[in-house]
Amino acid sequence: xxxxxxxxxxxxxxxxxxxxxxxxxxxxxxxxxxxxxxxxxxxxxxxxxxxxxxxxxxxxxxxxxxxxxxxxxxxxxxxxxxxxxxxxxxxxxxxxxxxxxxxxxxxxxxxxxxxxxxxxxxxxxxxxxxxxxxxxxxxxxxxxxxxxxxxxxxxxxxxxx
Amino acid sequence: xxxxxxxxxxxxxxxxxxxxxxxxxxxxxxxxxxxxxxxxxxxxxxxxxxxxxxxxxxxxxxxxxxxxxxxxxxxxxxxxxxxxxxxxxxxxxxxxxxxxxxxxxxxxxxxxxxxxxxxxxxxxxxxxxxxxxxxxxxxxxxxxxxxxxxxxxxxxxxxxx
Amino acid sequence: xxxxxxxxxxxxxxxxxxxxxxxxxxxxxxxxxxxxxxxxxxxxxxxxxxxxxxxxxxxxxxxxxxxxxxxxxxxxxxxxxxxxxxxxxxxxxxxxxxxxxxxxxxxxxxxxxxxxxxxxxxxxxxxxxxxxxxxxxxxxxxxxxxxxxxxxxxxxxxxxx
Amino acid sequence: xxxxxxxxxxxxxxxxxxxxxxxxxxxxxxxxxxxxxxxxxxxxxxxxxxxxxxxxxxxxxxxxxxxxxxxxxxxxxxxxxxxxxxxxxxxxxxxxxxxxxxxxxxxxxxxxxxxxxxxxxxxxxxxxxxxxxxxxxxxxxxxxxxxxxxxxxxxxxxxxx
Amino acid sequence: xxxxxxxxxxxxxxxxxxxxxxxxxxxxxxxxxxxxxxxxxxxxxxxxxxxxxxxxxxxxxxxxxxxxxxxxxxxxxxxxxxxxxxxxxxxxxxxxxxxxxxxxxxxxxxxxxxxxxxxxxxxxxxxxxxxxxxxxxxxxxxxxxxxxxxxxxxxxxxxxx
Amino acid sequence: xxxxxxxxxxxxxxxxxxxxxxxxxxxxxxxxxxxxxxxxxxxxxxxxxxxxxxxxxxxxxxxxxxxxxxxxxxxxxxxxxxxxxxxxxxxxxxxxxxxxxxxxxxxxxxxxxxxxxxxxxxxxxxxxxxxxxxxxxxxxxxxxxxxxxxxxxxxxxxxxx
Numbered sequence: 001x002x003x004x005x006x007x008x009x010x011x012x013x014x015x016x017x018x019x020x021x022x023x024x025x026x027x028x029x030x031x032x033x034x035x036x037x038x039x040x041x042x043x044x045x046x047x048x049x050x051x052x053x054x055x056x057x058x059x060x061x062x063x064x065x066x067x068x069x070x071x072x073x074x075x076x077x078x079x080x081x082x083x084x085x086x087x088x089x090x091x092x093x094x095x096x097x098x099x100x101x102x103x104x105x106x107x108x109x110x111x112x113x114x115x116x117x118x119x120x121x122x123x124x125x126x127x128x129x130x131x132x133x134x135x136x137x138x139x140x141x142x143x144x145x146x147x148x149x150x151x152x153x154x155x156x157x158x159x160x161x
Numbered sequence: 162x163x164x165x166x167x168x169x170x171x172x173x174x175x176x177x178x179x180x181x182x183x184x185x186x187x188x189x190x191x192x193x194x195x196x197x198x199x200x201x202x203x204x205x206x207x208x209x210x211x212x213x214x215x216x217x218x219x220x221x222x223x224x225x226x227x228x229x230x231x232x233x234x235x236x237x238x239x240x241x242x243x244x245x246x247x248x249x250x251x252x253x254x255x256x257x258x259x260x261x262x263x264x265x266x267x268x269x270x271x272x273x274x275x276x277x278x279x280x281x282x283x284x285x286x287x288x289x290x291x292x293x294x295x296x297x298x299x300x301x302x303x304x305x306x307x308x309x310x311x312x313x314x315x316x317x318x319x320x321x322x
Numbered sequence: 323x324x325x326x327x328x329x330x331x332x333x334x335x336x337x338x339x340x341x342x343x344x345x346x347x348x349x350x351x352x353x354x355x356x357x358x359x360x361x362x363x364x365x366x367x368x369x370x371x372x373x374x375x376x377x378x379x380x381x382x383x384x385x386x387x388x389x390x391x392x393x394x395x396x397x398x399x400x401x402x403x404x405x406x407x408x409x410x411x412x413x414x415x416x417x418x419x420x421x422x423x424x425x426x427x428x429x430x431x432x433x434x435x436x437x438x439x440x441x442x443x444x445x446x447x448x449x450x451x452x453x454x455x456x457x458x459x460x461x462x463x464x465x466x467x468x469x470x471x472x473x474x475x476x477x478x479x480x481x482x483x
Numbered sequence: 484x485x486x487x488x489x490x491x492x493x494x495x496x497x498x499x500x501x502x503x504x505x506x507x508x509x510x511x512x513x514x515x516x517x518x519x520x521x522x523x524x525x526x527x528x529x530x531x532x533x534x535x536x537x538x539x540x541x542x543x544x545x546x547x548x549x550x551x552x553x554x555x556x557x558x559x560x561x562x563x564x565x566x567x568x569x570x571x572x573x574x575x576x577x578x579x580x581x582x583x584x585x586x587x588x589x590x591x592x593x594x595x596x597x598x599x600x601x602x603x604x605x606x607x608x609x610x611x612x613x614x615x616x617x618x619x620x621x622x623x624x625x626x627x628x629x630x631x632x633x634x635x636x637x638x639x640x641x642x643x644x
Numbered sequence: 645x646x647x648x649x650x651x652x653x654x655x656x657x658x659x660x661x662x663x664x665x666x667x668x669x670x671x672x673x674x675x676x677x678x679x680x681x682x683x684x685x686x687x688x689x690x691x692x693x694x695x696x697x698x699x700x701x702x703x704x705x706x707x708x709x710x711x712x713x714x715x716x717x718x719x720x721x722x723x724x725x726x727x728x729x730x731x732x733x734x735x736x737x738x739x740x741x742x743x744x745x746x747x748x749x750x751x752x753x754x755x756x757x758x759x760x761x762x763x764x765x766x767x768x769x770x771x772x773x774x775x776x777x778x779x780x781x782x783x784x785x786x787x788x789x790x791x792x793x794x795x796x797x798x799x800x801x802x803x804x805x
Numbered sequence: 806x807x808x809x810x811x812x813x814x815x816x817x818x819x820x821x822x823x824x825x826x827x828x829x830x831x832x833x834x835x836x837x838x839x840x841x842x843x844x845x846x847x848x849x850x851x852x853x854x855x856x857x858x859x860x861x862x863x864x865x866x867x868x869x870x871x872x873x874x875x876x877x878x879x880x881x882x883x884x885x886x887x888x889x890x891x892x893x894x895x896x897x898x899x900x901x902x903x904x905x906x907x908x909x910x911x912x913x914x915x916x917x918x919x920x921x922x923x924x925x926x927x928x929x930x931x932x933x934x935x936x937x938x939x940x941x942x943x944x945x946x947x948x949x950x951x952x953x954x955x956x957x958x959x960x961x962x963x964x965x966x
Contacts (some may be wrong), residue, residue, distance in 0.1 A: 003512060023596055027485060027567055046230050072781040084510055087600070090258045095578050096735045102601050103769030108783050113506055116572070116599040118585050121443045125264030137233040163349060184435055188324060188406055245349055250438070252740045256417050263440050274345055277411070277438040279424050282926045286747030298716040300752050374572030394942040395630050413579045418896045425930030430944050459555040574901045604765045608908030620877040622913050646832060667918055671807060671889055716878055728832055733921070739900050746923050760894070760921040764909050 004028040004084040011043045016123030020088040074109045085114040095098040172204045173310045177284030181249040192203040198231040235270045246275040263303040326350040326406040333365045334471045338445030342410040359392040396431045407436040487511040487567040494526045496634045499606030520553040523600040557592045568597040648672040655687045656793045660767030664732040665783040681714040718753045729758040809833040809889040816848045817954045821928030825893040842875040861932045890919040
């Protein structure tokens with residue numbers, strides 16, 4: 001069984017992420033979406049919320065599993081018997097950073113492979129942080145994130161605003 | 162009447178910015194230089210100072226207006242009946258970030274267009290932050306910023322130093 | 323009156339080109355689409371055909387004029403009293419080449435300005451040569467070029483094939 | 484069964500190609516190396532030679548099959564029931580070109596996915612054309628291509644030289 | 645006598661840095677490794693520790709001297725009668741930033757030249773920060789930094805962990 | 806004695822090349838400008854003309870020698886006891902190609918080092934081919950090439966035109 005891991009902060013998940021996850025699920029026997037528990041970085045959504053949102057939005061993808069991890073990605077992968085890291089690429093700057101990470105992960109474990117998928121061109125400008133920024137300033141984010149995330153972002157920024 | 166907006170932090174304005182503004186003013190009926198009021202980011206000059214410096218240095222450009230904004234740039238543009246965003250590009254990394262912003266702004270409002278102008282090659286290494294860094298360390302910034310800004314930067318770093 | 327020139331080979335025009343032309347026509351008083359007559363390069367469509375196709379597909383844009391030129395672009399611009407060159411950018415590699423050309427054109431004439439517009443993300447993979455290549459191999463190019471160009475390409479490659 | 488295709492000219496195959504093929508073979512049930520029969524481009528090795536060299540050098544990879552194709556890659560893939568295109572990336576310039584091709588292929592067939600793998604850093608400077616150029620000038624290409632290819636290149640350039 | 649300076653934070657030095665220093669030492673009469681004393685940035689190793697580590701690891705390079713500096717690099721260089729800045733490049737993003745710095749340094753002092761050397765491809769993914777991150781998460785950093793640095797990083801993260 | 810080689814086609818030499826050569830001559834004991842004799846590529850100036858032009862324009866640089874070579878650059882360097890290759894970089898696309906060449910040259914000879922220098926920003930758009938193209942179309946190339954080259958280019962294109 002070939003297991004791939006799709007790691008990220010997903011704070012929150014965007015429709016660009018969901019597009020990559022759905023497409024990846026067709027290529028591997030199992031895809032584990034691995035939410036990074038990064039204690040040092042302020043996240044808007046808790047790790048539990050991020051996992052929950054992903055579970056709700058990937059419910060119809062039978063071979064997709066949602067999990068969280070802290071520590072080294074390759075340690076998580078060994079635990080899960082996963083062999084492949086999936087990363088979405090939007091732009092050249094993504095590419096260079098991800099290439100550096102991929103080379104480091106291969107150094108750490110020769111059997112781990114990173115594969116890159118292109119973000120769909122209609123989501124090429126999309127990132128979790130730009131969505132939060134637009135929502136914070138009151139802009140319309142419809143179609144960029146799942147509806148429940150849209151509602152939640154509007155609610156949080158209105159209360160805070 | 163075609164109105165273009167030239168947004169930025171201008172903390173402080175550099176001669177590279179002024180070059181872009183002057184060249185843009187020849188292409189559109191009116192150019193509004195829009196100083197971003199970003200409360201979360203520490204700026205060296207207050208929003209009032211930044212507007213004032215720009216006013217002094219654009220005084221001879223008749224169709225250039227200085228203003229400030231907070232919130233979404235496209236909301237400011239709708240208020241001003243502006244249709245075009247002008248951005249200066251220096252390098253590939255500028256290009257990718259600005260392309261992402263431009264695509265997002267077009268998603269938010271289909272009628273807003275972003276156009277890119279090349280920074281003059283003699284200013285290709287120039288940014289507000291590198292000017293502040295060089296001034297802080299006592300380096301000569303003559304010719305990189307307007308004279309009054311040069312004096313002010315020297316004064317501030319001497320007092321603080 | 324501000325006149326912009328949109329130069330290119332347009333061999334043949336794609337929907338990506340037409341999108342840039344339409345958007346540019348809103349920003350300037352007149353936009354001249356200038357088809358390059360490049361004698362040393364083999365073109366699939368003659369200069370007359372390329373001009374004709376553009377005329378047909380820009381007929382509803384009142385301030386757009388189709389013309390052809392050979393020689394230096396800036397000489398053509400001076401003849402037409404045009405001040406602005408418009409170029410569409412898709413990718414980083416476009417950007418570097420166009421930046422070099424823009425700097426050279428500014429060296430040749432200080433009053434000529436080049437502005438860059440982003441290709442719509444749905445056309446980011448599109449170029450005249452890739453369209454011809456796909457058509458040559460029998461692939462579907464519907465939606466990538468105007469319908470009349472699609473028919474013409476299919477006809478030419480079938481006869482030749 | 485998930486079938487991936489690894490397309491290319493392989494004129495001749497390099498150790499960088501073989502590294503990608505071997506790594507890809509671990510991720511998919513079958514990997515078809517598809518040698519492009521490009522009649523318009525001068526190749527050093529015939530299509531039969533290129534297929535033969537690949538067969539000899541992939542003999543120990545049980546799920547790797549060597550084939551050739553002309554025409555559209557996606558037509559070949561449909562014929563072979565393949566769903567995934569594999570491309571090796573060395574540098575940013577590779578990335579942009581491959582991204583454009585991947586977007587075009589997705590436009591032509593929504594069910595075809597392109598995944599990118601990183602070339603091993605020790606082969607990051609390697610391409611078929613640089614190998615031929617070095618061999619032509621009498622430089623040592625040991626370790627860059629399979630031994631049989633090395634011998635063949637030396638033989639051909641000596642006779643021609 | 646031609647003196648080159650190799651500036652950096654070296655927090656801590658990696659084997660990629662040491663490779664550049666050794667190669668640079670063959671090209672110039674003297675190479676001064678200049679450790680930046682950056683008071684505003686949190687460093688893991690003190691300036692004294694960083695200088696000490698470099699001294700231990702460059703002991704066999706006779707024309708290499710270790711020093712530290714604060715303030716403008718070009719002021720330090722004038723003090724040392726150095727004419728050349730050496731920077732290692734790994735990727736395109738390095739290149740753009742370093743190009744900007746090099747142009748600024750030339751503006752500050754016309755006689756100062758910056759030369760770029762390629763990082764060895766086997767260290768192309770290596771940086772001080774990625775090494776610290778991997779060590780913090782318990783990953784193996786053997787071969788990426790000098791042995792003494794490896795031990796020290798493991799010790800520090802174990803105590804803190 | 807440290808000897809550097811500055812290789813290129815120099816068809817013809819531009820002021821950007823001369824700037825790099827002059828700056829390089831301050832860093833090394835001897836700089837050999839090595840004109841590539843590339844039989845397969847059509848050059849506008851013969852190898853003898855290109856060497857002659859360079860000799861005339863570098864006459865006041867005492868430690869600069871003009872020579873030509875065919876074959877592998879590293880073979881020429883071994884013959885000349887040269888250790889360093891100097892390349893000027895203008896843009897990211899230059900960088901990637903040159904990095905690939907530098908890695909290949911290091912593979913061929915471990916003792917050969919490539920160093921990159923930045924093209925002066927005022928020549929960032931300059932190349933031999935763009936100069937020839939502009940001259941061919943009758944544009945002004947004054948200040949881009951040595952005066953004698955300017956005259957020669959005008960003469961050749963007028964006769965041919």
